[in-house]
Amino acid sequence: MQFVILTRQNVRTFLTLLIALILGVAVSRSGLEGLSEAGHITLGIFTIATILWVLEPFPLYVTSFLIVFLEVVFLGRPGGPLGLRGKEYTMFLHPFFDSVVVLFLGGFVLATAVKRYGLDERLSREILRRVGSRPKFVLMGMMATTAFLSMWISNTATTALMMAVAIPIVRAFPRHEPFRKAIILGIPFAANIGGIGTPIGTPPNAIAMGILEQSSQGFTFLQWMLFGIPIVVILLALCWWILCLLYPPRISTIPLELGEEGPMDHISKFILGVFGVVVILWLTSSVHGIPSSIVALVPLIVFFGLHLLGDDDLQDLGWGILFIIGGGMSLGVAMRESGLSFWVVQQVPLEDLGSLGVLFLFGVVAAVMTTFISNSATANLLIPIVVGVSALSPRAGAVVIALVASAAMILPVSTPPNAIAYGSKQIEIREMMKAGAIITAIAVLLVPIFVHFVF
Amino acid sequence: MTDSGTRSHETARLDHCMKCGATTVENNVYFCRGQRIRVYLKCAKCGSYVARYTLSGYTSDEPYESLLHEMRISRLTSGKSALHMVEEFGEDVQKEFEHVLELIASQEDQRRMEKIIEEDFPEGLG
Numbered sequence: 001m002q003f004v005i006l007t008r009q010n011v012r013t014f015l016t017l018l019i020a021l022i023l024g025v026a027v028s029r030s031g032l033e034g035l036s037e038a039g040h041i042t043l044g045i046f047t048i049a050t051i052l053w054v055l056e057p058f059p060l061y062v063t064s065f066l067i068v069f070l071e072v073v074f075l076g077r078p079g080g081p082l083g084l085r086g087k088e089y090t091m092f093l094h095p096f097f098d099s100v101v102v103l104f105l106g107g108f109v110l111a112t113a114v115k116r117y118g119l120d121e122r123l124s125r126e127i128l129r130r131v132g133s134r135p136k137f138v139l140m141g142m143m144a145t146t147a148f149l150s151m152w153i154s155n156t157a158t159t160a161l162m163m164a165v166a167i168p169i170v171r172a173f174p175r176h177e178p179f180r181k182a183i184i185l186g187i188p189f190a191a192n193i194g195g196i197g198t199p200i201g202t203p204p205n206a207i208a209m210g211i212l213e214q215s216s217q218g219f220t221f222l223q224w225m226l227f228g229i230p231i232v233v234i235l236l237a238l239c240w241w242i243l244c245l246l247y248p249p250r251i252s253t254i255p256l257e258l259g260e261e262g263p264m265d266h267i268s269k270f271i272l273g274v275f276g277v278v279v280i281l282w283l284t285s286s287v288h289g290i291p292s293s294i295v296a297l298v299p300l301i302v303f304f305g306l307h308l309l310g311d312d313d314l315q316d317l318g319w320g321i322l323f324i325i326g327g328g329m330s331l332g333v334a335m336r337e338s339g340l341s342f343w344v345v346q347q348v349p350l351e352d353l354g355s356l357g358v359l360f361l362f363g364v365v366a367a368v369m370t371t372f373i374s375n376s377a378t379a380n381l382l383i384p385i386v387v388g389v390s391a392l393s394p395r396a397g398a399v400v401i402a403l404v405a406s407a408a409m410i411l412p413v414s415t416p417p418n419a420i421a422y423g424s425k426q427i428e429i430r431e432m433m434k435a436g437a438i439i440t441a442i443a444v445l446l447v448p449i450f451v452h453f454v455f
Numbered sequence: 456m457t458d459s460g461t462r463s464h465e466t467a468r469l470d471h472c473m474k475c476g477a478t479t480v481e482n483n484v485y486f487c488r489g490q491r492i493r494v495y496l497k498c499a500k501c502g503s504y505v506a507r508y509t510l511s512g513y514t515s516d517e518p519y520e521s522l523l524h525e526m527r528i529s530r531l532t533s534g535k536s537a538l539h540m541v542e543e544f545g546e547d548v549q550k551e552f553e554h555v556l557e558l559i560a561s562q563e564d565q566r567r568m569e570k571i572i573e574e575d576f577p578e579g580l581g
Contacts, residue, residue, distance in 0.1 A: 056535055108530070115527055116489060156537065160526035167520065203532060267489065312491065312511075318530030374533045416537035420526060423541030424519060 016057035024048035034346070038081040038338035045070045046340070046381070049331060053377035060374060061320040064327020068092050071334045082337055091337070095329030099293035100199075100210035101322050103221075106296020107200030108317045110278060111153040113271045113303050116313065120149060120161055122268075125258045128165070133256065135179050135249035140240055142166065143186045147194030147236050151201045154318065155191040159417035162187045163424060169254060170426060179249035184426045185435050188417030189239050192409045197232040199224045199292070201406075203321055204379035208402035210329045211383045214336070217394050221282040221292045227399070227454050231447065235407060239439050246435055267308065274302055321376070328380025332387075341388035351391045358391050359400050359448035366401045367408040367444045375405040375415060396455040400448050407443030410436040466571060467558040472498035472505050480505050506568065518545030 028044025035043070045067060052063040075082050076089035084091075095101070114120050124145050131141030142162060150158040166187055170180040195202030199209050199221055205228075212218045264272075281288070281295040303309040335341040350358045362382065370378040379402055386397030409415055410433055412422035422432060469478045477500035485493045492513070496505040514521040522544045531537045564571055572579055 056533060059536075060532055112528070118488070120527075154530040156529050156531045157527050160523040160529070164520065164523045164527075167523075265488070308489065316528055321530050321532055324532060374535075376532045411534070412538050413534040415534050416531040419534050419537035419541050420523070422538065423522070423544075 013057040016051070016055050020048045020051040023051065032343075035343050036081070036339055038075055039340045039343055041074045041081060042071075042334045042338040042340040045074070045334065046331065049327075050381055053381065054373045056374075059320060060377060061323035061327065064323045064330070067327050067334075068096075068330050071330060075334060075338065091333055092330045095210065095333060096323065096326035098210050098213070098326065098329055099291060100206045100213065100329075101325055102293040103209075103296045104200055104203075104206045104322060104325065105317065106278070106293075106299055107152065108154075108322075109296075109299040109303060109309070110275055111157065112313050112317060113299065113309060114153065114275065115157065116309065117268045117271055119268055119272060119275075120153060120158075122261065122264070124149065124161060124165060125261060128256055129258055131256075133253040135251060135254050136240075136244055138254045138256065139179070139182055139186050139243065142183060143190035143236060143240055146187050146190035147197070147232055150191040150194035151197040151232075155195045155202055156416040156420065158194070159188050159191045159420045162191070163420060167424060167426075169256065173251065177250055178247040179251065180247075181427050181431055182243040182247040182249075184421050184424055185247075185432060186240065186243050188415065188421040189243075189409055189436070189439060190236060191417040192406055192415050193232055193235045193239060196235075196403050196406050197225060197228045201228075203325055203376040204402040204405040206325050207328045207376065207379040208383055208398040210325065211332045211387055212394060212398050214329070214332060215387060215394060217387075219395070220285050222284070222286065225283070227450070228403075231403060231450060234446065234450075235439070235443060238442055242438055243435060271303070271308065274299060324376045324380070328376065328383070331380060332384035335384045336388075341384055344385050345389045350389055353391070355392050355396070356448060356452045358389060359396060359452055360444070362386050362397060363400050363404045363444045363448045366404040367440055370405045370408045371410045371414050371440070378405045393455050396451050399455070400451050403447045403451070404443055407447065408440045410440050465558070466562075466564040466575065467555050468564040468566075468568070468571070469559055470496055470505055470568075472501060472503055474498065474503040475501040477501065514544075514548050518548055 024044040024047045026044075027047045028040045030040065030043075032040065032043075048070065049063055049067050052058075052066070053060060071092045072089045074080065076084050076092055078085055078089070127145040127148075128138075128141050131137045142165070146158055146162045149161070153161075163184075166183050170183055173180050196205070199205050199219070205224065209218055209224070278295060278298050281290065281298070282292050285292050285295065304314065332341075350361070353361060366378055366382055369382070382401045382405075383398050386392065386401055387394035389397055406415075409418055412419045412429060412432060414436070418432060418436070421427065422429065470480050471478055472480070475498060477498055479499040480496045481499050483495040483497055485495060492510040494508045494510065496507070497503070498505050512525055514525075519541075522541060531540075566574075
């Protein structure tokens, strides 16, 4: 096979990388007052990571590897500015198999098994069968199903599943029925919101958990759900209400033709059983003492050990996402060790704003960033900074960024679920912007207030 | 290999029945829970087994629905790449289909399928 190196895309990639490196070097030599040599270098790496995660000249996980490479070469090598010795540089590598990464991996395996044996489809049909045929209830049922599934399965996969259910329904609507837009928008929005509910729901949650754990401020699975689920319920209800207001149904019923469900086979029952046991073990880790990340190994051992999943499934797991999470946490290590996090928050007099004001500020910044760049990149860039802000509890800051990063959903590029829904050609971009902006604004207001009173 | 000894960038061929040489085949699609979908090709002329393909993806003439199916195992993090994928998907499939037909009409590869895979495209088997 001939590899064509000088494609337009590769030239663009090279130029973006070159600009990022030049700016990174310039920043690392800027001589900022009060910032150590290691801090300057880390700021340079942070600049490079920001440019590459925003412009995406290559997949996000490549930037993660580049971060580690730069950290070890310029900061962590023996005798480097951090003064590390021997294999101490591995502190930058450890995040790639951090407990949170293993937890996420276990979640991926559960989700893969559920998908492989069609349990996600079955569950969605079981729920939808119970919602009746009144349009607003059908929308509520679809959004609730989507949100529930996206707590355990990736937001993208959940949206794809539910859109496949929704598309034949909305195509059967009368041509100018406004409620079709409510359904098409409700699914991605519910997937974005649902991901907030569990630590494995979406990468920003894992990034927040991982960076907080580095400073012994982590959450258990249950602790996360205790604040995650109420926020999901509130945002979901408001989202449903707004969509019903914006696109009120003219039709009186929506017939859902979901087909008859056959009996569940033994393998499916077994997978569902393992799923249930794992979730119970996750929720009760403070009782039995086994960390959630170790519980996450159970589905790996059981499903692959019993050949219910195979090598293909292993390759299809979301390794790229795990590396993105690892890269963000590795950047967090460098920012902490070099003193950059501390220096950054010293430069802005945030104390004057009060803790709620600071939470609002970071919420707005996260919402603006994640409207244009990936949620994971936003979390990777902001959470290492916010955990150093003395006016805040690290938990409150990290949670606000993780949650708002998931709840900001204005444009098709804001989240993969939005992109999938937009691709259906059933909605205009301005319609997504209108509904998405309202929900994002509510999240930016609501989440900091909620978090302020919880933490 | 091509005549110059370099590996070709792309090629295409029709499936032929090894028994009678016919190029008309029937696709017999096999679904088994927990396994990849497999397509058994039967010669439409003499009924012999021609080949078996194991699917890693499927795209019908309704590309958006096919994309939804593919995305059910995906874990995208970037809205940009998701949007790019969604916008390009249907168009890419149709364009590539036409390109393959052109390739076969103009320069069909005459080598056996195993040879093409072994010599030029071992990565094609995943």
